[in-house]
Amino acid sequence: MTAIAPAAPRVVYSRPALLTDVSTRYCPGCGHGIVHRLLAEVLEDLSLGPRTIAVAPVGCSVFAYEYLGLDWCEAPHGRAPAVATGIRRVRPDAFVLTYQGDGDLAAIGTGEIVHAAARGELITAIFVNNGIYGMTGGQMAPTTLLGQRTTSSPTGRDARDAGYPVPMTEMLAVLPGVAFAGRGSIADPSSIGRTKSMIRKACEAQLHGDGFAVVEVLSNCPVGWGMTATESIQHLKDVVVKTYPLGVLADRTGRGRPTAEGGSPAAGGPAPAATKEG
Amino acid sequence: MTLSLPAPSRTGLALGSIPWSPLAIATERCKGCELCVTACPKACLALDQSAVNRLGYHPVLLTDPTVCTSCAFCARVCPDAVFTVYVAPKGVAR
Amino acid sequence: MTAVPTAAPTPAPGEDPAFSLAGTPESPRRVLMKGNEAIAEAAIQAGCDAYFGYPITPQAELLEWMARRMPEEGRTFIQAESELGAINMALGAAAAGARVLVSSSSPGISLMAEGMSYMAGSEVPIVLINVMRGGPGLGSIQPSQSDYFQAVKGHGHGDYRVPVLAPASIGEAMDLVATAFELAERYRTPAMLLADGILGQAMEPVELRFRTPERLEAPWALTGADGRSPRVIRSMNLEPEALEEHNLHLQEKYHAIAEREVRWDGERLNDADLVIVAYGTAARVARTAIARARASGLRAGLFRPITLWPFPTDELAALAQRVRGMLVVELSAGQMVEDVRLAVEGRVPVAFEGRMGGMVPSPDEVLDALRELDASGVSALRSRRARRRQPGPVSGVEHLHERTPLPDAEPGHEALSIFGDDAWMPLWYTVPVASRRGHDGPGRGKRGPAGHSGGKR
Numbered sequence: 001m002t003a004i005a006p007a008a009p010r011v012v013y014s015r016p017a018l019l020t021d022v023s024t025r026y027c028p029g030c031g032h033g034i035v036h037r038l039l040a041e042v043l044e045d046l047s048l049g050p051r052t053i054a055v056a057p058v059g060c061s062v063f064a065y066e067y068l069g070l071d072w073c074e075a076p077h078g079r080a081p082a083v084a085t086g087i088r089r090v091r092p093d094a095f096v097l098t099y100q101g102d103g104d105l106a107a108i109g110t111g112e113i114v115h116a117a118a119r120g121e122l123i124t125a126i127f128v129n130n131g132i133y134g135m136t137g138g139q140m141a142p143t144t145l146l147g148q149r150t151t152s153s154p155t156g157r158d159a160r161d162a163g164y165p166v167p168m169t170e171m172l173a174v175l176p177g178v179a180f181a182g183r184g185s186i187a188d189p190s191s192i193g194r195t196k197s198m199i200r201k202a203c204e205a206q207l208h209g210d211g212f213a214v215v216e217v218l219s220n221c222p223v224g225w226g227m228t229a230t231e232s233i234q235h236l237k238d239v240v241v242k243t244y245p246l247g248v249l250a251d252r253t254g255r256g257r258p259t260a261e262g263g264s265p266a267a268g269g270p271a272p273a274a275t276k277e278g
Numbered sequence: 279m280t281l282s283l284p285a286p287s288r289t290g291l292a293l294g295s296i297p298w299s300p301l302a303i304a305t306e307r308c309k310g311c312e313l314c315v316t317a318c319p320k321a322c323l324a325l326d327q328s329a330v331n332r333l334g335y336h337p338v339l340l341t342d343p344t345v346c347t348s349c350a351f352c353a354r355v356c357p358d359a360v361f362t363v364y365v366a367p368k369g370v371a372r
Numbered sequence: 373m374t375a376v377p378t379a380a381p382t383p384a385p386g387e388d389p390a391f392s393l394a395g396t397p398e399s400p401r402r403v404l405m406k407g408n409e410a411i412a413e414a415a416i417q418a419g420c421d422a423y424f425g426y427p428i429t430p431q432a433e434l435l436e437w438m439a440r441r442m443p444e445e446g447r448t449f450i451q452a453e454s455e456l457g458a459i460n461m462a463l464g465a466a467a468a469g470a471r472v473l474v475s476s477s478s479p480g481i482s483l484m485a486e487g488m489s490y491m492a493g494s495e496v497p498i499v500l501i502n503v504m505r506g507g508p509g510l511g512s513i514q515p516s517q518s519d520y521f522q523a524v525k526g527h528g529h530g531d532y533r534v535p536v537l538a539p540a541s542i543g544e545a546m547d548l549v550a551t552a553f554e555l556a557e558r559y560r561t562p563a564m565l566l567a568d569g570i571l572g573q574a575m576e577p578v579e580l581r582f583r584t585p586e587r588l589e590a591p592w593a594l595t596g597a598d599g600r601s602p603r604v605i606r607s608m609n610l611e612p613e614a615l616e617e618h619n620l621h622l623q624e625k626y627h628a629i630a631e632r633e634v635r636w637d638g639e640r641l642n643d644a645d646l647v648i649v650a651y652g653t654a655a656r657v658a659r660t661a662i663a664r665a666r667a668s669g670l671r672a673g674l675f676r677p678i679t680l681w682p683f684p685t686d687e688l689a690a691l692a693q694r695v696r697g698m699l700v701v702e703l704s705a706g707q708m709v710e711d712v713r714l715a716v717e718g719r720v721p722v723a724f725e726g727r728m729g730g731m732v733p734s735p736d737e738v739l740d741a742l743r744e745l746d747a748s749g750v751s752a753l754r755s756r757r758a759r760r761r762q763p764g765p766v767s768g769v770e771h772l773h774e775r776t777p778l779p780d781a782e783p784g785h786e787a788l789s790i791f792g793d794d795a796w797m798p799l800w801y802t803v804p805v806a807s808r809r810g811h812d813g814p815g816r817g818k819r820g821p822a823g824h825s826g827g828k829r
Contacts, residue, residue, distance in 0.1 A: 013353040024357075026357065029312070029357060037357070050598035051596040056606075070597055076486050079463075082463075094468070230311075
């Protein structure tokens, strides 16, 4: 090859280095791949890779530890926020995040997520909500929509015996310990862009010592929903966002670490030891 | 990923004397989900029905590099991060 | 890790001597301490970095001591939202390389079974203390030893064991806390300390003698992949060949522990004719019974397992060669007795004396059982309920096969035994004769023995 001309094309986008060099097991078009990629991009932007200890859930994304080159701890189903709490308390310099699905966070894990949020733990929770239990074959989840057919609601979810879809992030948003709570989706490029900003904001809430942060990402499950990948994305746009509105649900960032009495340190006070800019 | 070299071109866009393409596609990682095909505003992506990669899918193909604007929407929606997107440097004609 | 405090032997003016841990390593002070608190302080002095717990009787004082002392030492304390939260916080903290303690009592330990299985599979070391109480279910808050099976046979799912240490005094418990940390970290496994409500709640004079096990290298710990390849702590392995390899590795580890870490204590065994096998509080009762037995001419000794797993199987088998019988005493329906029977392989009769539900056998009850073993020389399985049914002294073997008479049926009703007349403990119910269609099975008539026509029992 001859010498490269100075006017070479420049790179607009390339695969994040934090993604390992393997093909994921996720189904074609599965939103997990997109969220993994966004997480890798944000962690690289903030130079957090070497400091991160991440907690993997039970669900399709239990395999996340094969796809993101970070230190990972596997947690029992639903317990990721508690495992993350343990890590956070003994490793003040680490960046701690959980990556959870809707069965993990909103069903078996409701106790752990609520109390990690209530304690204002300095962890960032990425909550991928596709309204179904993908890994185990497509059963109903607490976030499954009314009327949605799943293998355990074959005639469609009926509110009379299965109740209503659970708006987890709205529930968490009311807790004072929550510094940031937002909901995004992966339905189209602009939604993906906004979701990435929310993930970044959620990471910064931890770095600045503001408190607990959670980003719910409305995602798809083509196989579980019985659709092609393209149809499932359309379904996200047309149907799912009507039950789960997008946007920032709580923003208590900028307050710094709480004091024993619950207030924020005065402006100009000493910076908390655990915060480091990325 | 060798980012300093231009992407090899299948269709022969030329930058000066260097052939290049706006997209480099890791075809062996593509799962043929077509999210990029839907997302592309210029409709210049399609599955290559004549090829099957080692995962068993028809990988995506840039059908017309001349209309691609390097918007990177394809890269944004791709769950498998198969795209590397290039743009011609300012002031240089494609 | 703090050094043992070295201060003047007398407390400072105004200082509460109960909370002053002054003393020198050479002549530690003896302080009256509650078991829960002594165990907690021993853990702190052993270098515990993090404690996660949840209030439950009878170990709430352990949590409370930690709540006060851990922040004083700059270490982590969390009262979790539940035992589920606590054990999983422990998993995370230990995976990140910390020395971690969790404590609970029987119902809470059941909740932690999942976490223990995950930690055994991921090879993450913690120490879990169970201050046992009466069960099953919500049970009582009084002491028991009815969690032996749970502790020793693996509480959670899967092929795993954990080292289980059983102290018989508060002083021993303080030392065994340090041993538990050592075993956990040396073998990368969760370890248990099995105490009971008496040990937790009683107060004894204890010497403030602490041990701080050294820290081992932990090249597996999660610290952030800075300049090294990433590490994963996990127990999942979907390929059967690989999971079998992992299980073989775990089994080799347990084999090594069984070879090297058995601990037991014997008293007056040299010339013993009959041996009482007991652990924890039961051993203390047995000790008094043995003293009384010796005084009346019966040559009895005490074999006290300290590690319940690995169980001192070989030692008991050797002992069985030279004694006439063994009496196992437990605060349960008989759990360790099964392992004793396995160990002696039928060489000697193994009798059992136990109380349940939080009751503690008295030394005289134990002495009675010892005398019965001495007289009858047969293997008996006696429990409080079984003894109550006997109108007079009957040998245990006959009792096992005695039939319990069925209740008198009302006119028009028949009494049916579910399992037949030769059942050991038959269930019975009555059905209207006219509607009987063969064997209906239990529960259909919805009439238990007590609920039928004012109760027949």
